[in-house]
Structures are given as structure tokens and as C-alpha cells.
Amino acid sequence: MAAGKILYAQSGGVSAVINATAAGVIETARDKGMVVYAARNGILGALREDLIDTTKEAKASIAALRHTPGGAFGSCRYKLKSLDENRAEYERLIEVFRAHDIRTFLYNGGNDSADTANKVSKIGHALGYDVNCIGVPKTIDNDLVVTDTCPGFGSVAKYTALSVREASLDVASMADTSTKVFVIEVMGRHAGWIAAAAGLAGSKAGDPPHVILFPENVFDPEAFLARVQTTVDKVGYCTVVASEGVKDAQGRFLAESGARDAFGHAQLGGVAPVLVALVREKLGFKCHWALPDYLQRSARHIASRTDVDQAYAVGKKAVEYAAEGLNAVMPVIVRVSDEPYKWTIEAAPLDKIANHEKKMPKNFMTKDGFGITAAARRYLAPLIQGELPPPFGEDGLPVYVSLRNTAVPKKLKKFKAAS
Template structure:
């Protein structure tokens, strides 16, 4: 039996398939007879010594994580400062790891999580503590460097494209006497991957969404309103998909609400209602809008089968890398072919991933700036392919699992900051 325990934690906004990754981590570790602890609410749980003993969970419960959305152990938005600015949290983490004989740490998240795992691997080396730190990819924004895509994105992309297509049928049916313009807001602060995914809802120029607003392009309100007006005149109605992060030429977000979140990012206040108000006030059209928000990342009922496979594969590989002695790496997805779609998992250094944001390639953006190219479609299509519905109960609702999340006894004084 391997000596030591493995600690798994979830970070940032959860996805429809992050629990599938968690399940793969636990199942793979069990095959190697390694005990898995989970941090309650991400890195905060590790700091607070709030650890969960996953060995108390049945095999069936762990398997059910495959189809259960949310974050089974709780997640958090909490960014550790650099060790030279605040060393105490890192020292506390090493103390917790020593107390519970944790030799492998898997942090399932995005850019900031990769950064945390990378820094922690360096601190452990300074303390001469044997710890392997593995970043596990997850984000609906699809903005991690090196990996071809991020687990969580494919399902959010599928949900977005399906929702836009279905809503467009509604708008088209009502346009003669009611709504002429529909504005759909998607997540994406600096990277327009979900906005691009919305483009998969239609194929022709006049198919919805007729206009997509990307954060990679400067927003010009006058030009936008003119395009809306022309589209309604030509088609009879118009569906607009807007990334939450669209900005003006001076860099200001169109929907900046003031204040920042725990990662230091500007809070965005809702670009869809803003654009809808401008269309109504300037053009006089009846407008409806929506901000799906959490629905984009929690819609497990519409998950992509490809995305689910990715999520499970990175969880399995993360454990195998850790037990094989890898450190400060992330299992990433490497694409070798679009059609047929072929991919594999490979290790990549966290130093090249942490805090590096991958935006849409210029080749994915249509020349007029309001749509996607065939190159983008070839990239997106396989990520959204396949269905992986959850089991349904007699009441017509999905059957999800709630874990016991039995706490591990604390051994250290409470963490206070």
C-alpha cells in the first residue's frame, strides 16, 4: 500500500461535469489503495483543516458523481497572495498536510488554481516536505493555456447553442406582433469561447444568432445598433449574443457594475439588460433579454458526452501522474484530429499554464466581427457532440447524489486570519 493520503479540492465556479472528475479521482485512487480526502470549500477547507473522508462514501455514491452537477465538496473563490507577500497561509497548508500525512494534492480549477498548486509545490520543496501538486483543468470559459479545451466548456457550449436555437424559434414565431430583438448574455470576461459556441446554433448568415459580440473585439454602440436595425429590416427579427466582458475602446466594460470579486476582477453588472435598453430607446423595437448565468455551468441534463469523457480522463490521469512522481503539472487535452475527433491526455507544466489566459484565435472570428468562421466550427463541433443524460426518477426529475461528506477529526488549532 502507498504511504500517505491524497487531498482533492474544487475551486472557482463549478461545472456540469466537475463532479465527474472528482469521481474519477476517487475511483482511480481506490484502485491504487490510496485514501482520498477532500477539502470542504476548496483551498479554504485545507486552510481551516475542514477535510472530508471520501472512504465513507459507497461505490454507488461515487459513481453517481458522474451525472451530478454542482461541487460535491464545495468550492470557493479565494486567491492566495504570493508567498513573498503573505507566507503564513502556505506554512499553514504544509502544517495541515503534515498532520494528515497528505502527500499528493490535486486542485481542480482554472488559472488561479493552477497558480496556487504551482506555488504550493515550490513551498513544499522549501520545507523539504514530499508533496506532489497536480492542477486539474476545469472552466466553462475554456481559457486555460496549452490544453486544447477545458472540461466543463463542452457542456456549457452545448447548453448555450441549444438555448439560443430554441429561443430563436420563439422570437421568430412572435416577431410580427411582438418581440423583434432578443439579447442573450453569456459568460466570458476576456475570452469569447462561449459566445463563439452560441454561433453553432445556426449556420447561415441570417440564422440566429445574427449578431455575436465578443470581448476580443471593441464594442462600437453606433455600429451595433445599425446592424440590429438592418437585420430586423432584412430578417424581421434579430437574436444578439453578447459576452459579459465586451468593452469600449478605452477598456471600460460595457456592463461594469463597480467593485471587485475575491480574485480582484471587476464585477460585471449584466450586459444583456443594458443592450436591450439601448435597442429599445434608440431603435424603438420591443426587446426581451436573458442572463442564464449559473444555468450555463449547471445544466447537467444537457451535458456533452465528449465533455464528460474529458472530465473523467483528466481526473484519472491526475491521480496516475501524482502517484508516478509528477509534480507541478496538469493533465491537458491534446487534439490530434478534428474529423474523426481524436484526443489524448498529456502532462503540461503548471508554470506555463498559471495565470495565462487563452482568448479566441483571430481565425475563429468572422471578418465583420459579428460571427464565427468555419475554422471555429470545426474546433467546437466535436466538443459539443454526444448526449450523456442523467438517470431520471418517477417524478420526471434527474436523480442526483448528495454525499455524506464525513469530516476528518482536526489535529491543529483553528486557522484565524
């Protein structure tokens, strides 16, 4: 069994099931007699020595994390620079680890988090303090390599497909005298996995969504308008699903505002109104648009049971790896078969995951670029299977948990993280 305590931190945008991973971590650690601290607000909590003692939480509260959305301990968008650029932050992390006898660091996030965990695993040794670092997969964008899918994606996929199906029924019922074109914008900066999942809403020709715009394809306004016009002529209305990362022929995001987040990513959001303005101007149709934004990743009430199970499993496996003394690895999901859908978890080196991005395969998109293929359906369909709804209270709303988040007494001087 690994010596010392475990520090668990959540990173980046949260998902409907990231707390299920936290439950998997804490419950498994308790079964093994291991202590878990959590970093308040992600890696910033580790740098600030703002740690949470999860042993103070009731068993029932930890179990309730399985059905509670958001990030129970807080998350942040903060990327550690290289050792050469900011050695002080790495030295501070090791100082905090040493002060609290932390020998395992579990970083629950996406690509940037895998990169950070990988760096810390190497730098700890270089600074004279061995700490085993394990990246725990989480991203709604489904863009981590090696793993078959990312915990968080299946639930967003289910929410998106469901929303497209329900909203399209509404549009269809009013199309004769009202809205002819409905555009829904989904997350996905560089990879179109969420947009592709919308394709599960339809099962036969003529079903919505009628147009899917992927970030992997260059946006062709003429081809897009022609497809919208043809669809309205044949079906009576047109449902469009657009990834926020759609780019024009010059490689510019249609929705880019010019602002950037802490990871250096372009701040997006607003491709739907751009498309609606184009349709109105060129085709004259009445349009409506929707921007689900955070609703996509917080919709725990309609989460995929497959996704919840996988999110819990990677947390559980991360602790098992910690107990075995594994370092610089990530528990990844391996698909065994499509029908019936079977999966398992294996350890993959962080070197193979960090700084790589999984985009939609070309054979997942139809030749015209506006839909998904049978191969995409085989991959996507199992990920949205099953329901595991939260308990509902007398007020008709889900019952979620708020943890006590008792602080661990500090031992070190105050530290200010770089901006």
C-alpha cells in the same frame, strides 16, 4: 506508487461536469489502493483542516457524481497571496499536509488554481515537506492555455447553442407583432469562447444568432445598431449574443458594477439590459433579454458527453500522475484530429499554464466581428457532441447524489484564513 494520501480540492465557479472529475479521481485512487481526502469548500477547507474522508462514501454514490452538477465537496473563490505577503497560509497548508500524511495535492480549477498549485509545489519543498501538486483543469471559460479545451466548457457551449436555437424559434414566431430583438448574455470576462459557441446554433446565412459580441473586440454602438436594423429588415427579427466582458472604446466593461470578487476580477452581469436600452432608444424595437448566469454552468441534464468523458479522464490521469510521483504538472487535453474527433491526455508543466490566458484567435471571428468562421466551427463542433443524461426519478426530475462528506478528525489548532 506515491506514498501518503491525496488531498483533492475544487476551486472557483463549479461546472456541470466538475464532479465527473472528482469521480475520476476517487474511483481511480480506490483501484490503486490510494486514500483520497477532499477539502471542504476548496482551499479554505485545507487551511481550516476541514477535510472529508471519501473512503466513507459508497461506491454507487461516487459513481453518481458523474451525472451530478455542482461541487460535491464545496468550492470557494479564495486566492492565496504570495509567500512574501502571507507566509503563514503556506506554512499552515504544509502543517495540515504533514499532520494527515498528505503527499499529493490535486487542485481542480482554472488559471488562479494552476498558479496556486504551482506555488505550493515549490514552497512545500522550501519548508521541508515534499508534496506533489497537480493542477486539474476546470473552467467554463475555456481560457486555460496549452490544453486544447477545458472540462466544463463543452457542456456550457452545448447549453448555450441549444438555448439560442430554441429561444430564437420562439422570437421568430412572434416577431410580426411582438419582440423584434432578443439579447442573451453569456459568461466570459476576457475570452469569448462561450459567445462563440452560440454561433453553432445556426448553420446557414440568416440563422440566429445574427450578432455575437466578443470581449476581444471593442464595442462599436453605431456598427451594432446598423447590424441589428439590417437583420430585422431582412429576417424579421434579430437574436444577439453578448459576452459579459464586452468593453467600450475606453476599455470599460459595459456591465461593470464596480464590485470585485476574491480573485480581484470585476463583478459583471448586466450587459444585456444595457444593449436592450440602446436598441429601444435608437431603433424603437420591442426587445426581450435573458441572463442565464448559473444556469449555463449547472445544466447537467444537457451536458456534452465529450465534456463528461474528458472531465472524468483528467481526474483519472491526475491520480495516475500522482502514483508516478509527478509534480507541478497538469493533465491537458491534446487534440489529435478534428474529423473524426480524437483526443488524448498529456502532462504539461504548470509553469507553462499559470498566469496565462487563452483568448479567441482572430481567425475564429468573422471580419465584421459579429460571427464565427469555419475554423471556429471545426474547433467547437466536436466539443458539444453526444449526450449522457442523468437518470430521472418518478417525479420527472433528474436523480442527483448528495454525499455524506464525513469529516476527518482534526489534529491541529484552529486557523483563521486571511480575508
